[in-house]
Amino acid sequence: MSLHAIYLHGFASSPRSSKATWFVQRAREASIIATVPDLNLPEFETLTISRMIRQVAQLVAALPPGPVVLAGSSLGAVVALHAAAAHGDRAHPIDRLVFLAPAFDLVSSLEAQFGPAALEDWRRTDALPVFHYGDQRTRQLRWAFFDDARGYDAFGVHLSVPTLVYQGARDEAVDVRMVERWASGRPSVALRVLDEDHQMLGGLDQMWAGIREFLLPAA
Numbered sequence: 373m374s375l376h377a378i379y380l381h382g383f384a385s386s387p388r389s390s391k392a393t394w395f396v397q398r399a400r401e402a403s404i405i406a407t408v409p410d411l412n413l414p415e416f417e418t419l420t421i422s423r424m425i426r427q428v429a430q431l432v433a434a435l436p437p438g439p440v441v442l443a444g445s446s447l448g449a450v451v452a453l454h455a456a457a458a459h460g461d462r463a464h465p466i467d468r469l470v471f472l473a474p475a476f477d478l479v480s481s482l483e484a485q486f487g488p489a490a491l492e493d494w495r496r497t498d499a500l501p502v503f504h505y506g507d508q509r510t511r512q513l514r515w516a517f518f519d520d521a522r523g524y525d526a527f528g529v530h531l532s533v534p535t536l537v538y539q540g541a542r543d544e545a546v547d548v549r550m551v552e553r554w555a556s557g558r559p560s561v562a563l564r565v566l567d568e569d570h571q572m573l574g575g576l577d578q579m580w581a582g583i584r585e586f587l588l589p590a591a
Contacts, residue, residue, distance in 0.1 A: 375467070375587065377406045377441040378431060380424070380448030383475075386410060386506025390573065391445050391472065398580045402588060404441075407431065411448070416504060416511050420520035421451060428455040432464050439467035441587060446546065446570070449474030450526060457529045469535040470583055473546045473570055476526035476554050481546075482518060494518065527554060535561045536586045538579050540568035562586075 379395045381387060387408040399406035409431055411424050428451060432440055444452035449471035456466045475481065483491065494500045499512040535558070539551045548565060555563040564582060566575040 374436075375404050375439060375441065376435050377404050377443055377587070378428065378452075379406060379408045380428065380442070380444035380451050381408065381411060381506075382444075382446035382448050384416070384502055384504045384506065384511075385445075386412065388506060389445075391571070391576075394576055394580075395443060398584070402584055404587065411451070412504075412506065416502075416507075417514055419513060419517050421454065421517075421524050422520050424451045425455045425458060428452070429459070429461075432459070433461060435464055437463040440464050441468045441470065442466055443470035443472075443583075444474070445472040446475045447478065450476060450478055450524065453526055453529055453531075454524050456531060456533055466533055468587055469531070469533050470586070471535065471537045472572065472579070473539055473543055474526070474537060474551060474554070475546050477547065477550045478524075479518070479521050482521075491518070530558065532560050534586070536583060537561060537563045538572065538575070538582070539563065539565050540570060540572050540575075541565050542568060543570045543572075545570040 377399050379392055381389050381392050387410050392408045396406045396408055409427060411427065442452040442456055452469060456469055459466050495515045498515045501510050502513045504511045537551065537555060539548050541548050552563065555561045566572060566578065568575045
């Protein structure tokens with residue numbers, strides 16, 4: 373039975389990102405069927421975590437019966453975690469989770485970054501200018517993204533699914549101490565901290581060696 377892996381890209385990114393391309397290539401070399409959905413669809417402006425979770429559920433349901441791996445980078449890891457928590461399809465059990473620089477403190481991070489005045493301006497105008505790296509242009513994100521995100525608490529999710537997390541010690545977007553707190557007390561979670569920044573591009577070979585062993589322990 374083939375192992376299917378779904379990789380979820382980060383915020384303002386796309387399936388064409390460097391890590392998404394890397395994951396698909398390495399997975400296929402290991403005979404893992406990898407898929408990277410475009411989480412921007414139908415449009416980035418109306419992006420919400422709830423919408424992305426539904427998108428993942430639909431994608432999983434369309435797969436042939438068998439185990440599924442959910443992998444995610446940054447915001448994609450947040451979506452993967454909550455999609456796994458909401459998953460109830462016995463024909464497609466979530467077999468493993470892989471998180472890269474998981475932005476589990478998304479709401480508090482945005483609150484600290486913007487402050488009350490800027491957040492109120494976002495709510496009032498219903499538009500936040502965001503440079504979209506996948507499109508290489510600025511797009512307007514609606515307030516619903518933040519409002520919806522407040523309903524998802526990663527620290528309140530406890531799963532028994534084996535989970536591998538890679539985090540950069542020099543990550544300025546996702547605090548390594550926050551990820552360590554999240555992983556602490558979760559026996560199903562293995563956290564590996566690398567001397568890398570948020571992109572972790574210098575650690576790709578090391579990460580894949582660990583991910584491959586984690587997904588295919590008998591290979």
